[in-house]
Amino acid sequence: MALLPILCYPDPRLHKVAKPVQAVDARVRALTEDMLATMYDANGIGLAATQVDVHERVIVIDVSEERNQPLVLINPELLWRSDDRQIGDEGCLSVPGIYDSVERAQAVRVRALDAAGNSREIEAEGLLAVCIQHEMDHLMGKVFVEYLSPLKRGRIKTKMLKQQKEQRQQAQHA
Ligand code: GNR
Numbered sequence: 001m002a003l004l005p006i007l008c009y010p011d012p013r014l015h016k017v018a019k020p021v022q023a024v025d026a027r028v029r030a031l032t033e034d035m036l037a038t039m040y041d042a043n044g045i046g047l048a049a050t051q052v053d054v055h056e057r058v059i060v061i062d063v064s065e066e067r068n069q070p071l072v073l074i075n076p077e078l079l080w081r082s083d084d085r086q087i088g089d090e091g092c093l094s095v096p097g098i099y100d101s102v103e104r105a106q107a108v109r110v111r112a113l114d115a116a117g118n119s120r121e122i123e124a125e126g127l128l129a130v131c132i133q134h135e136m137d138h139l140m141g142k143v144f145v146e147y148l149s150p151l152k153r154g155r156i157k158t159k160m161l162k163q164q165k166e167q168r169q170q171a172q173h174a
């Protein structure tokens with residue numbers, strides 16, 4: 001098991017479109033294990049393969065308080081989304097320290113393969129539905145800040161680049 005480095009906005013690799021997984025084999029299972037370890041280590045509720053620079057349709061999620069209900073979604077397909085909407089603050093491990101309000105469907109139904117390669121259908125609402133939509137966006141190369149105004153997005157981009165520059169300088173002087 002390994003912790004994987006997480007790409008940070010505005011890294012252009014976050015906008016790559018992920019390809020379907022061809023076979024749920026040992027390589028893909030190892031990827032899901034590493035992604036779960038990385039997500040738990042970073043205290044996130046979800047992680048898309050795109051964020052660890054793997055451009056395949058793989059998502060891991062755990063929205064439980066106890067952090068003991070891992071969910072693996074491979075090749076997820078959106079079957080249905082409710083007309084009912086919800087608005088909530090979102091954050092992203094690829095945009096650290098930024099939280100802003102995003103409107104999403106209140107409920108979704110998805111079909112995906114699990115880590116054993118079995119097809120499953122999941123109906124989700126509330127936070128789990130938000131997280132599934134947020135992660136499926138990542139697989140399409142979309143980051144939540146793209147729902148914000150161009151002004152806010154510009155400010156976030158500047159702030160992230162400044163943070164990254166400071167981090168590089170710190171690393172150099174270490
Ligand atoms: O950890 C995360 N929290 C979160 C909170 C509200 C809405 C979405 C999320 S997902 C995020 C982890 C992440 O960046 N997944 O891609």
Ligand code: NI
Nearest residue numbers: 091092093094
């Ligand atoms: Ni994210």
